[in-house]
Amino acid sequence: MSDARFLYAEIDALPGAEDAIASLLTDYGVQVRAEPGNRRFEVFTMASRRDRFFVYEEYESTAAFQAHESADYCARFNLQLEPLAVGGRSRLTWLEPVA
Numbered sequence: 001m002s003d004a005r006f007l008y009a010e011i012d013a014l015p016g017a018e019d020a021i022a023s024l025l026t027d028y029g030v031q032v033r034a035e036p037g038n039r040r041f042e043v044f045t046m047a048s049r050r051d052r053f054f055v056y057e058e059y060e061s062t063a064a065f066q067a068h069e070s071a072d073y074c075a076r077f078n079l080q081l082e083p084l085a086v087g088g089r090s091r092l093t094w095l096e097p098v099a
Contacts, residue, residue, distance in 0.1 A: 003060075003061040003062055003063075004039070004058065004059065004060055004061065005058070005059040005061070005062060005064070005065045005094070006056075006057070006058055006059075006094070006095040006096065006097070007055075007056075007057040007058075007059075007065075007092060007093070007094060007095065008054070008055070008056055008057075008092070008093040008094075008095055009054070009055040009057070009090040009091065009092050009093075010052070010053070010054055010055075010090060010091045010093075011025075011052075011053040011054075011055070011081070011085050011090045011091075012051060012052055012053075012085060012086040012087075013050075013051040013052075013053065013084060013085060013086070014083075014084055014085065014086055015051075017051075017084040017085070018050045018051050020084050021053060021081070021084050021085065022043075022045070022053075024077065024080055024081060024084070025043045025053060025055065026043070028073065028077045029041050029043055031071070031073045032057070032068065035064070035067065035068055035071070036064070036067075037059050037060045037061060037063065037064020037065070037067060037068070038057070038058070038059055038060075038064065038068065039058035039059065039060055040056060040057060040058040041055065041056075041057050041058075042055070042056045042057075043055050044056075055090070
């Protein structure tokens with residue numbers, strides 16, 4: 001049985017914050033993708049609404065995700081996101097493979 005972790009995050013930008021969030025996610029993604037246990041970090045925006053962002057993440061293990069969470073740039077990202085996003089944060093959904 002695999003210990004891999006799969007995560008889906010949604011972010012709604014406050015009015016006028018779309019470009020700032022896109023830039024923040026682009027910079028953050030470079031750091032996350034360089035993590036030893038990260039398999040994927042992909043950022044999308046809704047085709048019809050540039051203010052909605054979707055992030056798909058995969059980590060090889062719980063330990064890899066915990067290392068990601070404890071990274072200083074992760075905390076910095078969340079602090080920078082707070083004034084830009086509806087509700088001050090992303091909404092997380094944990095996923096499990098079906099087959």
